[in-house]
Amino acid sequence: MFNAKEFLQALEALAQEKGISKDAIIESLKEAMEKAYRKQLGTGDDALVSVDIDADAGRISMYQILKVVEEVDDDFLQISIDDIKKMNLDLQVGDDYKIEASTEDMAKAAAMTVKNIFRQKLAEAEKAALYEIYKDKMGEMIIGQVEKIDERSAIVNIGRTSVYLPKSHCIPGEVFKIGDRIKLYVIDVSIVQGKSAQINVSRADAGFLRRLFE
Numbered sequence: 001m002f003n004a005k006e007f008l009q010a011l012e013a014l015a016q017e018k019g020i021s022k023d024a025i026i027e028s029l030k031e032a033m034e035k036a037y038r039k040q041l042g043t044g045d046d047a048l049v050s051v052d053i054d055a056d057a058g059r060i061s062m063y064q065i066l067k068v069v070e071e072v073d074d075d076f077l078q079i080s081i082d083d084i085k086k087m088n089l090d091l092q093v094g095d096d097y098k099i100e101a102s103t104e105d106m107a108k109a110a111a112m113t114v115k116n117i118f119r120q121k122l123a124e125a126e127k128a129a130l131y132e133i134y135k136d137k138m139g140e141m142i143i144g145q146v147e148k149i150d151e152r153s154a155i156v157n158i159g160r161t162s163v164y165l166p167k168s169h170c171i172p173g174e175v176f177k178i179g180d181r182i183k184l185y186v187i188d189v190s191i192v193q194g195k196s197a198q199i200n201v202s203r204a205d206a207g208f209l210r211r212l213f214e
Contacts (some may be wrong), residue, residue: 004059004205006058008053008058008060011025012025012177018125018129020122020126020129023130024129025122029061033106035104040108046076047077050063051063059154061100062100063101064099065096065099066096066098068080068081068092070093094151127191128191130161130199131189131191131197134186134189135198137186138186138188138189139207140145140211141186142162142186143158143181143183143185144181144184145179145180145181145182146177146203147178151164151167152165152167153166154170154176156182156201158199161199163199165183168203169205170203182203184201185203186201187202
């Protein structure tokens with residue numbers, strides 16, 4: 001049985017581990033579950049669905065929304081006023097009629113979300129979080145640990161991510177060993193479409209030398 005409270009607690013723990021805000025993770029989940037539910041209903045992007053998440057209470061509610069009309073042209077988008085009257089509901093033409101999803105439907109949408117859509121949303125949120133952390137370090141020195149070396153570059157772990165240090169941005173003649181802790185100068189930080197936040201570093205930039213002797 002789908003347990004919304006446990007599901008949300010697990011996501012909150014994941015957000016904390018990745019350094020992503022709780023609000024960002026909840027908004028990503030909401031968007032992802034709406035897309036997953038549309039796919040589950042087989043109605044395409046036209047279907048009106050709504051997901052309400054109360055993280056503090058540990059509740060998730062998911063609805064398909066039908067517009068109340070005189071005559072139905074599309075069963076996936078509309079419901080007739082006659083059907084509304086048969087259910088003794090206080091709704092008028094033009095109002096929205098919400099059909100709450102079953103626990104089973106929510107479980108399916110949640111599973112689809114975690115396996116597919118939410119992975120992308122999480123990557124986007126993590127990318128934005130990395131950018132927020134390192135954008136204020138432009139022009140500053142950071143310390144990283146060398147984790148990989150080849151003829152053209154070194155890969156340096158700086159804590160939340162790893163950066164590429166090309167040979168052209170190394171001090172001439174210097175040789176690194178895996179595990180070495182080295183200082184890096186952050187040239188700039190940007191968000192590249194389809195990739196993680198890009199952090200450009202150097203040990204040969206004029207800024208590195210200036211910071212080194214401050």
